[in-house]
Amino acid sequence: MDPDRSVTQDDAEESVVKRNATCVSALNMIIKSLWDINVFASSREDEPVFHEFLLNDLSLKHPLEANGVFDLFLNILEALPNWGSYFEVYEMAKKICNRCKMDLEYPTERSFGLIINASSLREVKASLFFSYTLKSVFKHFTFENIVKVIKMNLKMPCDKEGCGKRNYVQRMINKLPSVFTIALEWTKNETAGEIYDTASFLATEIDVSVIYQYKGDSTCTKYRLVSMVCSHGERYNCVAYENNRWVRYLRSEIEVIGDWDSVVSICLTQSIRPQILFFESNPDIGTLVRSLIGFASIYGVKARAGNEYDTGVWVGDRKIAAIGVRISSGITCHGLAFNIYPDLKYFEHIVPYGIPDKQVTSLRKETDTLLPSEEVIHEQLVSCLAKVFSYDDIVWKEDPSVILVTPDNEFLGLIRF
Ligand SMILES: [Zn+2]
Structure with missing residues (x-):
């Protein structure tokens, strides 16, 4: 027996176990985060059943990519289509050229939430800081405004027999999702300061009608953050709002954090990256x-x-x-x-x-x-x-x-x- 070879094999096996543990931890914390959303309140009792089903159904042997936790979440929705319906966003996009007046409608797109780069959040914040006078800074610095700038203010050329001028694309929704999801993408080499900058910019309340042009007739377009799946080194955590305070689930323990400012500070002190944010309608x-x-x-x-x-x-x-x-x-x-x-x-x-x-x-x-x-x-x-x-x-x-x-x-x- 070649001792070197067995060491390599052990290492490989250990590494598979480690990756697997990371994926299982991500799965556990996604499930934990969902239980805090009202529409899942009655599913919580059947946690072992869902847990077992998803563990068997999902391939958790592959390593999670840097932002793979959102992909894992999408796989869960694929495995449980009833759950998916709570997160669905049907986005319509329209553009009217302000030069040749030609309008163009894009096909409706279905998604399960918005994906945003943590770094673009910081960049837009910095650029807005320079473009507004201090007096109006606070008005424009809301999280949903930044999300709108990143995601919604894309310009597209006036093509297909149009004049070619680049125009803003208007994004609209007719129906509000039960849960509005925002996924943050990280590079994983951010400094603690950059993590803090990003986290301090998140908001616990957002108005979806700021991000999209809302065409439906509901009067309540406001959503409140109920839980987040966060990465914490090799592991995942769930940070959730329960009984009027924020708590954090780590493995099987639960830790009381307190108010939202304390959540932002532990992101800094423990390098916790919020990755999936679940906002619930009508809290x-x-x-x-x-x-x-x-x-x-x-x-x-x-x-x-x-x-x-x-x-x-x-x-x-x-x-x-x-x-x-x-x-x-x-x-x-x-x-x-x-x-x-x-x-x-x-x-x-x-x-x-x-x-x-x-x-x-x-x-x-x-x-x-x-x-x-x-x-x-x-x-x-x-x-x-x-x-x-x-x-x-x-x-x-x-x-x-x-x-x-x-x-x-x-x-x-x-x-x-
Ligand atoms: Zn045009």
């Missing part, structure tokens, strides 16, 4: 839905979030809670109604929630557990809401109704029994 509704799903689970009822057509909280195809949105003088108000034990016969006479082919249910109908008194249920529901909002946000009005307000004293919702 307030997402938070309400999550808390109501948690409440239902106390009684062993497996509820799920609805979708953009069937909102609220559902048990199978039966609706158990409704969440309403009202926009008045620019303030969004959310009201919620959880069916505990209403007289469901009432719904036979009216079309519940405007959905004729769906049924309405109640907690009493769905659970095998004997329900406690109204007061006890009330307290449980409030404590579920308090877990996702903060206690200060909940204002007790006259029993048995609870009024939810945001820290700015905006009306958020009313719980009725």
